Amino acid sequence: MDDAATRRALLKAGLAAGLLGLAGRTRAGAWLDQGFDNGWRELAPYPQKMPLLRITARPVHLETPFSQFDHSLITPNEAVFVRYHLAGHPLDIDPAAHTLTIDGKVKRPLTLTLADLQKRFETVRQTVVMQCAGNGRGLSQPRVQGAQLGNGSMACVEMAGARLSDVLAAAGVMDGARQIACRGTDQPALEQTPPFIRSLDLADALRPEPMIAWEMNGRPLPVLNGYPIRLVIPGFYAAYWIKHLSHIEVLDHVFDGWFASQAYTVPDTPDNGVPPGTKPDKTTRLTRMKVRSFITNLARGDAVPDGRLALRGIAFDGGSGIRRVDVSADGGVSWRQAELGPDAGRFAFRPWTLALDGVKPGPLTLMARAAANDGQVQPLAQPWNPGGYARNVVERLEIMVAETKR
Numbered sequence: 001m002d003d004a005a006t007r008r009a010l011l012k013a014g015l016a017a018g019l020l021g022l023a024g025r026t027r028a029g030a031w032l033d034q035g036f037d038n039g040w041r042e043l044a045p046y047p048q049k050m051p052l053l054r055i056t057a058r059p060v061h062l063e064t065p066f067s068q069f070d071h072s073l074i075t076p077n078e079a080v081f082v083r084y085h086l087a088g089h090p091l092d093i094d095p096a097a098h099t100l101t102i103d104g105k106v107k108r109p110l111t112l113t114l115a116d117l118q119k120r121f122e123t124v125r126q127t128v129v130m131q132c133a134g135n136g137r138g139l140s141q142p143r144v145q146g147a148q149l150g151n152g153s154m155a156c157v158e159m160a161g162a163r164l165s166d167v168l169a170a171a172g173v174m175d176g177a178r179q180i181a182c183r184g185t186d187q188p189a190l191e192q193t194p195p196f197i198r199s200l201d202l203a204d205a206l207r208p209e210p211m212i213a214w215e216m217n218g219r220p221l222p223v224l225n226g227y228p229i230r231l232v233i234p235g236f237y238a239a240y241w242i243k244h245l246s247h248i249e250v251l252d253h254v255f256d257g258w259f260a261s262q263a264y265t266v267p268d269t270p271d272n273g274v275p276p277g278t279k280p281d282k283t284t285r286l287t288r289m290k291v292r293s294f295i296t297n298l299a300r301g302d303a304v305p306d307g308r309l310a311l312r313g314i315a316f317d318g319g320s321g322i323r324r325v326d327v328s329a330d331g332g333v334s335w336r337q338a339e340l341g342p343d344a345g346r347f348a349f350r351p352w353t354l355a356l357d358g359v360k361p362g363p364l365t366l367m368a369r370a371a372a373n374d375g376q377v378q379p380l381a382q383p384w385n386p387g388g389y390a391r392n393v394v395e396r397l398e399i400m401v402a403e404t405k406r
């Protein structure tokens with residue numbers, strides 16, 4: 001992007017934030033603490049975004065300030081996090097010129113524009129959680145390498161688009177096909193960097209929920225979130241949700257490119273953990289998200305009055321849906337069941353509330369623990385893995401209860 005275009009884009013971002021009244025909540029230039037050592041990050045302005053926590057500048061990785069998850073169940077487009085692996089990502093995209101090619105082991109290779117997708121296939125809508133597998137990595141103990149993320153690399157959005165299975169059916173997948181390999185138009189800045197190609201088993205691609213989306217929360221995808229089209233694999237970590245989707249190759253073998261076989265893998269052990277500091281003998285690819293929950297209306301170090309303490313939060317999993325959430329205010333000794341709020345679907349954030357009474361002055365540790373319909377429960381200790389992936393431990397939120405004179 002040239003300077004004038006950059007200025008225009010920044011101006012647009014500023015306007016969008018102002019119009020939405022978001023500017024007062026997060027100010028560009030302010031700093032926020034992610035909750036670990038060296039975890040202070042600046043709120044930076046980017047096109048079509050409210051000021052977000054800048055984790056890395058190149059490739060760009062922006063996180064949502066955690067308080068956003070308390071403002072609304074649906075994360076507004078301006079607030080949705082941004083993650084790229086390659087520095088050469090597009091900023092100026094002509095939707096009429098962008099095409100998606102489906103080839104490989106298909107009977108009828110296709111090249112489709114956004115307009116073709118919209119015209120030829122039924123439009124479906126789903127409310128889905130999009131979460132980076134590295135969400136919360138910065139909280140790993142001992143620390144691990146990689147982008148130091150707090151828990152703001154997640155969002156709950158309504159996506160609209162075509163079913164991936166419908167598009168694959170139009171291309172006519174041949175017998176013996178095993179996987180699809182998908183990529184977007186972003187490019188490595190260095191020749192040695194492998195392209196960001198991610199593969200998916202055909203059986204997962206042909207499920208009814210994966211989609212090729214062009215709309216997020218009723219508007220075109222923001223450029224940084226994959227404009228004009230992206231893959232959406234509900235329930236799976238967002239590493240599969242290819243942005244600026246341009247090529248789907250149907251394969252009769254298992255793809256082994258670097259970003260498919262090396263990145264986003266975890267130890268192939270029952271809890272995907274290994275003793276801290278060690279390397280696993282065997283790894284497995286992450287697919288479905290593990291169950292998680294968060295308290296959203298309080299932040300670490302907050303001071304609250306004694307007496308009644310109302311808690312609000314969210315929970316989600318990889319698509320079985322949330323069965324229950326329990327809360328402890330005594331470091332995990334006793335638990336009380338929270339009340340689940342409206343259900344926006346098994347792939348969405350599930351809100352919950354709980355009021356604690358008789359809360360006494362002094363330090364207080366709050367914990368929320370979710371159980372999913374498939375039987376998964378959040379662990380009380382985080383199994384360690386070298387990539388810091390798939391964190392889903394019961395988080396501990398330390399606050400201070402102050403005595404209030406009545």
Ligand SMILES: Nc1nc2c(c(=O)[nH]1)N[C@H]1C(S)=C(S)[C@@H](COP(=O)(O)O)O[C@H]1N2
Pocket residue numbers: 080081082083084085086131132133183184185186196224225226238239240241242243244
């Ligand atoms: N083209 C492309 N798509 C991509 C990536 C990428 O680097 N390039 N990163 C993936 C990862 S790891 C994540 S977490 C999500 C982030 O989506 P977002 O930037 O819209 O938040 O995009 C996925 N899709």
Ligand SMILES: [Mo]
Pocket residue numbers: 083131132133134238239
């Ligand atoms: Mo990611």
